Amino acid sequence: MAGIIKPLGLSTSCNTTNISTFGGSKLVRLTCSLAHTSSHTVTSKTPATFNANTNVDSTTDFITISNHIFKDLDAVVYSIDSGNTALTGLTNGTTYFVTASNTAGIKLASNTLNATNGTANNITKGLTESGHNLNRTNYSIVVTGGQSIILEKNTIDTLSSTDATATQLLGTAIAYKN
Amino acid sequence: MDSAIFKPLGSSITVSSAVNSNFDGNKLVRLTHTGTVTTNHIITCKLASDSSTKWSIALTGGQDIILEKDATDTITSNDAGATVTGVAVAYRN
Numbered sequence: 154m155a156g157i158i159k160p161l162g163l164s165t166s167c168n169t170t171n172i173s174t175f176g177g178s179k180l181v182r183l184t185c186s187l188a189h190t191s192s193h194t195v196t197s198k199t200p201a202t203f204n205a206n207t208n209v210d211s212t213t214d215f216i217t218i219s220n221h222i223f224k225d226l227d228a229v230v231y232s233i234d235s236g237n238t239a240l241t242g243l244t245n246g247t248t249y250f251v252t253a254s255n256t257a258g259i260k261l262a263s264n265t266l267n268a269t270n271g272t273a274n275n276i277t278k279g280l281t282e283s284g285h286n287l288n289r290t291n292y293s294i295v296v297t298g299g300q301s302i303i304l305e306k307n308t309i310d311t312l313s314s315t316d317a318t319a320t321q322l323l324g325t326a327i328a329y330k331n
Numbered sequence: 332m333d334s335a336i337f338k339p340l341g342s343s344i345t346v347s348s349a350v351n352s353n354f355d356g357n358k359l360v361r362l363t364h365t366g367t368v369t370t371n372h373i374i375t376c377k378l379a380s381d382s383s384t385k386w387s388i389a390l391t392g393g394q395d396i397i398l399e400k401d402a403t404d405t406i407t408s409n410d411a412g413a414t415v416t417g418v419a420v421a422y423r424n
Contacts, residue, residue, distance in 0.1 A: 155335040155424065156335070156424070157359060157397050157398075157422060158396060158397065158398055159399040159400075160386035160398065161386060162386055163384065164373050182388065184388075184389040184390065184391050184394070185391070186368065186369050186370060186371040186391040186392075187368075187369060188368060188369055298368055299391060301391070320371070323371055323373075323389035324389075325386065325388040325389070331335070331424050
């Protein structure tokens, strides 16, 4: 790994439960301390959260999400935090496709054809709950034991990995120059 | 690391938990971990003023890395042995 690395924060575990933006840094160096014949897979996701009541328009089916970076036809998984109730018209854990996106928010369609045609799911405003989430998977990549890798991501993107031990894949936000 | 040139500026020293060096005030330090691949060591940079942690980064066995720090910052590791060594360098690619 040629180049000069300037760490920007503390080394933290990147694992199945510690899903981190690494302080909003765009570059993250990850190190895998497994044997050379083993590996972990790192996944980058773009998250967004909305309130089921105040951010949902039952008439237009539009979901207001500030500062989102989704674009039309993106596949996103809808999920709800514990104690929240799924919106009528959406199912927890299901993949939907972004349509009619603009800087203020998005609509969700059940398949790519509907998304292409701008046909959004008919959704109904729910309870005042903020634990409603959308996640777009951006990429996944394998890191073999003994390797370090520098990944680029958007500032709001999260990284997680298949490491269930929380000790085998460690990451630090960095700046880099070669 | 053979695609860049680095010029060592001093003698290599052990960077263990018992060592906390500013590498003679140099800003670039090359660190090498000669231990087993399954052992991570955490390299920590501390502020000279109050010894508070500024950043940290993992280095696993067989790896080397060139880190940038401020001149007065000190570098240490959680290695109780002598598997992490470091030397101040100048660098160009």
